[in-house]
Amino acid sequence: MLVAEWTPSQGPVDALGQATGWRHWRSDIAGANGLVSFGWDWLQAHPNPTEAQKAFATLRERNAPMLFVGPRFNPTAARANEWIACRPGFEPLVALALAHLLLNEGRIQTPAGLESFAEALFGLDLSDAERQSHVPLRRLREMAQIVGTRQPFLCLGGRDRLQDQWAVVALNALLGNVGREPGGLIPTPETGLRPAVATESRPNSIHAEELPQIIGEGRDVEAIVLVDVNPAFCSPAPKRWHEALRRAKHVVCATSFMDETAALADVIIPLALPAERQDAYRDSASGQLIAVPADDIRTSRLSLTDSASQGAANEVRLKPEVSELFEPVLPPPQGVLSPATLAFELARRLDLPTDVFPWQTPADVARGLVVDQPRVAGLQIPATAADWIPPNFSDGEMHLLLETPVTLPRGQGGHLPQLLTTVAPHLREWWTTWVEVNPETARHLRLDDRDEVIVESTAGSIRARVKIFPGVPPDAVAMALGLGHRVGQFAQREGGNPAELIEWRQDEESRVPLWNLQKVNIRKA
Amino acid sequence: MMSHIDEEILRSVTTRPTRAYRVTCIVLALVLLWSFVAWGWQIRHGLGVTGLNSPVFWGLYLVNFVFFIGISHAGTLISSILRLTNTWWRRPFTRLAEAITVFSLPFGATSVIVDLGRPDRLFNVLKFPHFTSAILWDVVCITTYLITSCLYFYLALVPDIAVCRDRFRDTNSWRRSFYRALAVGWTGTPAQHRTLDRLMTGMSIFLFALVISVHTNVSFVFGMTTKPGWHSTIISPFFVLGAIYSGVAAVIVFAALFRRLFGLEAYLTQKHFNSCAKFLLALCCFWFYAMIIEHLYVFYGREEAEFNLVYNKFFGDYAVLFWTMFILCCPLPFIFLAVPRLRTLRNLVPVCILINIGMWLERYSIIIPSGAHPYLSWGLGSYFPSWVEISITLGWFAGFTLLLLLFVRYFPSLTIWEIKEELGANSVTQSGTDQLVGLPIAANS
C-alpha cells in the first residue's frame, strides 16, 4: 500500500523532513510579509488552490511583495511583483546566491546551528552563479534588498532533486522561517495514515511511482488498489503503468470519473463526491458500467458490482462472495475518511498484505506502535547543501517546462467538460494540447500559431498545437499536464499527453520522481 | 395611330420565347430552388451552418440586404425624381427601373429574414415593437416603400396593360381576361391621362422623400451603433449615393440586355444610354468624393480603433477585397464613362456589371471588416461564407433575374405611353439608326 503523492504539488518535503524530522507541515503564505518562489508555480500547483488564492489576496492587501524566480512567465510570475527570469533548472542556484548575498551584505545574521552551512556558502562564486543561472548580479542585489528588509519572508520551492530542495530549505532556515508562526514553515498534526520518511533504520522506503519498476523486476504483486489516482495517465512515462497493471493479478480502482487507470481495472468503485447525483453511470466510450455511487463519502457504503448487473438509482447488487466483506467503513476518530485510509481499510478487508511497505495507522499510533520518531534535535542543515551541482538534463534541444494548471489539479480533470475551457488563463487556449513556443524560436523553426507539431523526447513523442507565447525562453517550450485524455465521456481524444514525454527518472537520494529534467525536440507535423 | 411602336415594344410579349430564354429561366429557377433548400437547412440547424462567428455577427445576408435595397433606389430615382425634373432621357428606362425596384425590394427584405436566428418569431416585431430600434424603422420604411413602389409601378403600367389588352382582344388565351382585369377600364382619354399624371406626380414627390430616407434608414442600422467604421456621419450620404450608383448601373445592364433581345434599338437609343452614362459618371465622381472624405478624416485623426480598421482595409487582411472593390467602382468606370471615345454601349454593359460587382464588394467591405475589428476583440476576427450563404446569395440574384425575365414575357419592357409622349413631342427623332454624339457608330451597336 503506497500513497501516491503528486510531487508537482509539494514543497521541499524530503529536505525539510531530513532537516527537522517533520513529515507534515504547511507554508503559512498568508502570514508572510513577502514571498519568493523558486520555480514553483504555487498559485496553480498548490495542493489546496482555494487557500492559495486566498493567501495571495491577503498578500496583496498587505502590499507584501511576491517574487517568482523561474524560466517561464506562468500565472504565478504574471501576478508577481517581480519575475526574475532564470535558466531552467537553476532556480536553486539563485536561492543559494541570494543566501550568500544576504549573509555577506550583513542583511541577516547566521542563525545558531547553521554555521557550517554558512561557511560552506561563503565559497559561492557570485559571478559564476550569474553566468550559470542567467540572472544578472544587479537583479540578485535587488532581490536581496527586497528580501532582507522584510520579515517574515517566506521561500517556496518544489519537490525536485534533493539538493534543489536543500537550497530552498537552507534559505528558509537562514531567514528564520522554519517553525516560525505566522509566516513560516509550520508543522501540522498528522491524521490518518502517513507513509514513513526514509531513515537510516528503514532505507528502502520507496515512492509509489516505483511500483511498475518493482513489478517489472519480477516482484509478485497480488493486487493493486488505486484510490483517486490516475498513474496510467499522469505519471512520468505513464506507459510503464499499463504493463504493470496488466501483470498484477487484481486491480481495483476507486475513482470519481472514468479514466485511463480505471479502464485497466478489474473492478471500479465509484468515489462519490457530495455534489454528484446518485445514479448509476456508464462510460460512454467503453460501455463499462460503473457501480452505483455511495451516498456520502464520510459514511460510505462501498458497493461492488460486476459489469453484468444493472441497477436503478441507488440500487446495489453485490457479488455474493464479497458482500459480507463490506460493512460501512466508518471514519476514524480523528476526522475525515481520506482516500488513503479508505484504501487501507479495503486492503485490510480483502486480506491483502499491507506490511510490505512501511505504514502507520492511527490505531498503531494509538497503541503506541510508532515506527518513526521525529527528530528532536534542532534544525540541521548540512554543509553539503551549499554545494549545488547543476542538473543532468535528458537529451534534446529545448527544455520542456511543465505546468500543472489550477483547473487540472494533480494533472487530472482534463476529462471534465467545464474545466477544459479554463486551462490556460494567459493564453485563451482551450481543449487541445498545446506547446508554447517563443516567437523568435517559432520564426527560426518557421512555425505559425496553431500549427500542428510533433514533440519528441527520449521517452516518446506526441502531437500538439503551437501557441506562440513570449513568456517562454527561446531555448525552451512549455506544455500543460492534464490534457490529452483518451478515456472518459468528456475526453476530447485529441492531442497528446505531455507526461508521455517524461523519462522515468528518480532522484537517487529522495527517490522522488523527476519531472523537470526533460529536453525535447519539436518539428512540424 | 403609332401602332408599329406598340408592335415593336410588345415583341417580348407576343413572340414565343426562344429556347435560350426557356433554358435560362429553368436554370435560374433551379438556382432559386436550391437556395430555398439551403434556407430550409439553415432553419433546421440554426445559423451555425453559416460562416458567421464572434465578432463577425453579420455577413453575406446583410450585404445582400443593403445591396438589393440599394439597387431598388435607382428605379425610384429614374422614374420619379427624373420625372419631376422632366429629364428627357429617362423615358425608355422607367419601366425597367420600376421593375427593378419592385423585384429587388422583396429580396432585400427577405435577406434580413433569412439572417434572423428565429424567423418563426418574426411577428414579435409587430407584437412588441420597440421604436428606438433602427431595425423597426427599417421595417416601417421598407414596407412603405414597397407598397408605394408597387402602387406606382402598377399605375404606370395601366396604360400599357390597356395596350396589351387591345392587342390580345381577339385571341382566346387566358391573357385576354388577365389584361382586361388589370387594365381597369383604361381607355386613354385625356381625363384619364390627367388623373394619372396628377397621381404620379404626387407619388413621385412622396417617392423622392422615400429614396433618400429609406437607404438612410438602412444606414442607420449600422451608423447608430458605436462600431468603428460604422459610426460615422458620412455613412448615410455614402449609402444613398452608392445605392443610386449601383442601381443606375443595374438599370443600364438590363435595359441593354432587353434592347438586344427584343430589338428595341429604336427606342432605347445610343443617345439615351449616353446621357444615362453621363449621369452615372456624375454618380461615380460623387461616390469617389464620399470615399475620400470618409477615409481622409480617419487617417489624419489616427484615432486608434478606426485607424486600425482602415489600415486593415488598405494594407491588411482586407486589402485585396478593398482595392478590387475600389478599382471596379471608381477608376475603371471613370475611364470608360469620362472618355467619350470609350463611352460606347458595347463598353457600357460590362462596365456596369463590374460596377455592380464592385458595389456588392463595397457593401461587403463596409460590413465585414468592422464586424471583425470591434473595440474589444476576441473570438476569431475573420469570416468566410459557407455554402448556405453563397447558395442563398446566388439564389437571390437568380430569383431577381428570373422575375425580370418573366416580367417582360407578360408586360412590355418599355413604357409605351411615355415613349409615345416623347416621340410625339419631338418629331425629329424616329426609329432607325441613331448615333452617339460625335462618333460614327455602326447601326445596331
Place this chain on the structure above:
Amino acid sequence: MPRWGMVIDLDKCSGCQACVVACSAAGNVPLGSPELAAMGRLIRWMQVLPQVEGEYPHLRAQMLPIMCQQCDKPACTYVCPVAATYKTQEGIVAQIYWRCIGCRYCVNACPYTLKWFNWSQPQWPGATTEATNPDVELRDKGVTEKCCLCHHRLQWAKQRARAEGRSMRPDEYVPACVEACPTRCIVFGDLDDPESEASRLARSPRAFHLLEEVGTKPKVTYLKPK
C-alpha cells in the same frame, strides 16, 4: 430602488477562473466543443481576459475578468427591435429569451462585444443535462444571451424575504462569480447606497471603467493594480 453594480479589484485577481466556472454552471452556459471554440463561437458569459505584453524576459500581464458591463446607458437596449433586451428598474440589463428574434443587432451594438449568440442548438452531452440550474432558462438556438447578474438569485432572495414578511437585505443577493471568487476581488452591491462596499470601492482613486469614452456608463468598475 437599489442600483446593482460590481467592483473588480485587478490587484487581487489571480486569474484562477473560478468565476468563469461558477458562472457557466449557474447560468446554464452551454459547454461548447473544440470545434466551436476554433470557429470563435464559444459562449462564456464571464471570461478572464489576459493581456500579455512585452518580449522575453520583460513581460507584463493583466488578468481582466470581464462580463456584461451592465451599463446604465446600454447601447444594446436601444437597438433591439422587440425590446427583448432591456434594463430593469434596479439597473440590471436583462434578456427575454423567448422574445428574441435573433437579429443580433444588440450583439453588434455592444461596444464591448460581451453579448453572445447561440449559433446552433446548445448541446448538453450525457449526464450534464442533469446538472443544469433549474432556476435559469435553457436557451434555444437563434437566441442572444449574456450575463444578467444572476438575476434568478435576486428573485430567490426577494421571494424568501417576502415569505418571511420582511424586506430583502442587500447581502442576500450574491451572484455566482462573486460567491466563487477565492480572493474576494469581485465585490457586488448597491451602487446607490453610500455605505455599501461596492459603492465605496467604486469611488476609489484606483477606479476606472472600460471604454469610458464611449459613454455607456458601465456599472462594472475596475480597480487598477497597485
